[in-house]
Amino acid sequence: MSQPVTLTVNGKTSDVSCGATTTLLTVLRDTLALTGSKRGCNQGVCGACTVLVDGAPMRSCLTLAANIEGQNITTIEGLPEGGDLKPIQQAIIDSDAVQCGFCTSGMILTAHEFLQRNSNPSIDEIRTALSGNICRCSGYRKIVDAVALAASRGGA
Amino acid sequence: MQIEQSFTVDAPRSRVWTLIRDPEQMIACVPGCESIEETGPDTYRAAVTVSVGPIKARFSMAIAVIEETVMEYVRTESKGEEGSRASIVQAISDMRLTDMPEGGTEIHYSSTVEISGRLGRYGAGMMKKIATRLAAKFEESFRALAEKQEEVC
Amino acid sequence: MLTSMTKTDFQKPKTVEEAVTLLKEAGDDARPISGGATLVALMNARLVQPSRLVSLSAIDELTQCTYQSDGSVRIGAMRRHRQTAFESNLKAAHQVVSGAASQIANPPVRNMGTIGGSISFADPAADYPPSLVAANAEIEIAGPEGRRRIPAEEFFLGWYETALEPGEIVTAVILPPVSESSVGQYEKLCRIAGDFALASVAVTIDFNASNTVTSLRLAVGGCGGGPIRVEAAEQALIGTKLELDAVVDAAELVVAELDPIDDVRGSAEYRLKVVPRLLQRAFNNLVETREPAQ
Numbered sequence: 054m055s056q057p058v059t060l061t062v063n064g065k066t067s068d069v070s071c072g073a074t075t076t077l078l079t080v081l082r083d084t085l086a087l088t089g090s091k092r093g094c095n096q097g098v099c100g101a102c103t104v105l106v107d108g109a110p111m112r113s114c115l116t117l118a119a120n121i122e123g124q125n126i127t128t129i130e131g132l133p134e135g136g137d138l139k140p141i142q143q144a145i146i147d148s149d150a151v152q153c154g155f156c157t158s159g160m161i162l163t164a165h166e167f168l169q170r171n172s173n174p175s176i177d178e179i180r181t182a183l184s185g186n187i188c189r190c191s192g193y194r195k196i197v198d199a200v201a202l203a204a205s206r207g208g209a
Numbered sequence: 210m211q212i213e214q215s216f217t218v219d220a221p222r223s224r225v226w227t228l229i230r231d232p233e234q235m236i237a238c239v240p241g242c243e244s245i246e247e248t249g250p251d252t253y254r255a256a257v258t259v260s261v262g263p264i265k266a267r268f269s270m271a272i273a274v275i276e277e278t279v280m281e282y283v284r285t286e287s288k289g290e291e292g293s294r295a296s297i298v299q300a301i302s303d304m305r306l307t308d309m310p311e312g313g314t315e316i317h318y319s320s321t322v323e324i325s326g327r328l329g330r331y332g333a334g335m336m337k338k339i340a341t342r343l344a345a346k347f348e349e350s351f352r353a354l355a356e357k358q359e360e361v362c
Numbered sequence: 363m364l365t366s367m368t369k370t371d372f373q374k375p376k377t378v379e380e381a382v383t384l385l386k387e388a389g390d391d392a393r394p395i396s397g398g399a400t401l402v403a404l405m406n407a408r409l410v411q412p413s414r415l416v417s418l419s420a421i422d423e424l425t426q427c428t429y430q431s432d433g434s435v436r437i438g439a440m441r442r443h444r445q446t447a448f449e450s451n452l453k454a455a456h457q458v459v460s461g462a463a464s465q466i467a468n469p470p471v472r473n474m475g476t477i478g479g480s481i482s483f484a485d486p487a488a489d490y491p492p493s494l495v496a497a498n499a500e501i502e503i504a505g506p507e508g509r510r511r512i513p514a515e516e517f518f519l520g521w522y523e524t525a526l527e528p529g530e531i532v533t534a535v536i537l538p539p540v541s542e543s544s545v546g547q548y549e550k551l552c553r554i555a556g557d558f559a560l561a562s563v564a565v566t567i568d569f570n571a572s573n574t575v576t577s578l579r580l581a582v583g584g585c586g587g588g589p590i591r592v593e594a595a596e597q598a599l600i601g602t603k604l605e606l607d608a609v610v611d612a613a614e615l616v617v618a619e620l621d622p623i624d625d626v627r628g629s630a631e632y633r634l635k636v637v638p639r640l641l642q643r644a645f646n647n648l649v650e651t652r653e654p655a656q
């Protein structure tokens with residue numbers, strides 16, 4: 054049963070038609086062609102699909118599109134402002150914290166929200182904040198370094 | 210997975226035997242059983258729903274009595290699957306009845322069950338606990354049934 | 363595409379009464395949806411295909427946490443784990459509940475999951491159930507017949523079964539008033555950060571002026587079908603000052619009541635060995651949090 058759903062993604066409102074059980078991740082990737090959010094496990098475990106809903110990181114694979122009408126969704130595509138990368142994005146590049154890149158968008162969005170709440174985090178706090186995002190390539194070290202670098206540059 | 214259980218009911222062995230061999234009566238006792246129909250001599254088809262939290266599996270079971278000694282012992286073989294074959298269950302079950310010295314009947318039940326497919330994800334430890342809970346429900350309803358009929362007669 | 367082919371309809375009522383009616387209308391295969399962190403995962407895995415989803419997200423009443431005039435705290439069913447973890451209304455022994463909330467899953471899942479969804483699903487290894495039993499909480503339930511309240515201890519029936527009747531929903535968790543001198547502690551052991559508990563221990567304690575335990579409640583998670591409260595151990599500790607000997611003896615009484623299984627997280631035997639350690643850790647940490655206050 055398809056129904057019309059109005060979603061606000063990266064500041065833009067779109068009308069999509071989807072089933073009651075269609076997840077936000079499916080709509081983002083298959084309907085809106087925003088493929089920066091990745092489908093890893095589809096079970097909420099890996100974090101590759103993480104997006105911001107009203108500013109808070111959530112799993113788009115566990116979010117029903119029909120259930121978040123009227124809320125503001127930010128994906129990795131919508132993070133840069135006016136074409137400028139956010140400090141955490143620049144820090145990820147500068148720290149060489151990307152290998153295959155599958156986990157990267159989820160890592161960045163989670164870290165971005167974390168740095169807005171905690172501008173001077175300890176390494177332990179960074180690790181805890183990112184504990185719900187799995188990276189199967191790196192040893193996490195460069196990712197953690199990148200978050201610390203962004204913090205030291207005073208940005209999120 | 211092996212399940213074993215015994216319990217006693219305050220009813221004579223002949224009555225217990227009549228009840229367990231009467232599909233109509235068993236529908237009410239087997240937890241989640243919606244229907245049982247006779248498909249041939251000693252073969253039956255039953256619809257049984259097993260729920261684990263919000264997950265519900267409706268099995269269509271083919272049950273055959275493969276060995277029996279009237280009033281004493283019955284062995285059944287059951288095979289079932291969900292509509293879409295999402296889970297498959299197979300079981301060989303034995304039920305043995307013995308007179309208790311002080312009257313009443315002991316029912317000894319043992320079953321070897323194999324479950325595969327989506328319900329298999331719960332693992333043997335958890336499934337055994339769930340099976341034990343179902344067995345306890347069976348015991349409760351069966352006792353109520355056997356002892357109630359006793360009074361009526 | 364992973365969209366479902368089944369016909370599920372989606373409803374988002376504004377009141378509890380409407381939600382209950384919508385669920386009743388659609389019968390057995392209708393499901394309420396709160397955070398979706400469990401239900402959507404089950405749907406994605408094709409384990410559940412509801413005929414109707416009734417979202418509880420737009421019901422204002424369920425999203426509130428309020429401090430009542432009698433000192434009790436009412437946590438609406440839709441409160442997210444992250445909100446409860448940082449809830450300023452939760453003080454003294456009530457912190458056993460915020461402590462449990464702060465250890466559920468990982469930060470993004472805590473932004474999604476709700477207390478109502480968690481206790482309704484009643485995973486044997488979930489964090490809230492033992493904490494609510496230790497806190498002597500009551501669960502408020504709404505159904506076609508109106509509302510009722512039952513103690514948390516009677517709500518969890520084991521192995522994913524709860525006291526919810528078909529068509530009923532959890533509307534709130536109510537924590538009873540606590541004295542300022544009381545404390546609450548939740549200890550969880552898991553394989554990796556963000557996993558369900560291998561075993562967990564929840565305790566609430568009150569003391570008199572000379573530091574003697576005057577009341578105590580204790581429940582274990584992940585070691586049976588649901589939270590296991592051990593009254594014999596509680597009684598054994600009341601009147602003590604939580605001396606090591608007393609704690610060791612009480613831990614033995616606790617272990618005797620557990621009913622763990624072997625699973626991917628650990629063996630039953632291992633669980634029986636770690637629970638006494640978790641108990642000791644809980645008491646040590648309790649005493650530490652209490653000391654600066656004195």
Ligand SMILES: Cc1cc2nc3c(=O)[nH]c(=O)nc-3n(C[C@H](O)[C@H](O)[C@H](O)COP(=O)(O)OP(=O)(O)OC[C@H]3O[C@@H](n4cnc5c(N)ncnc54)[C@H](O)[C@@H]3O)c2cc1C
Nearest residue numbers: 097396397398399400401467475476478479482488489532
């Ligand atoms: C990766 C991951 C890790 C996790 N780790 C942990 C952990 O360590 N500890 C832990 O405790 N939990 C853990 N969880 C579970 C998490 O806390 C879930 O959010 C929670 O169990 C379900 O809450 P929900 O609000 O998302 O419920 P939903 O998914 O919306 O619903 C769950 C079930 O409850 C029913 N339901 C929902 N709300 C109500 C209501 N108000 N009344 C009646 N029925 C209702 C639904 O129909 C469904 O059957 C984890 C989940 C994930 C995805």
Ligand code: FES
Nearest residue numbers: 093094095100114
């Ligand atoms: S795809 Fe959503 S958490 Fe893995």
Ligand code: FES
Nearest residue numbers: 153156188189190
């Ligand atoms: S860079 Fe490959 S998963 Fe993290």
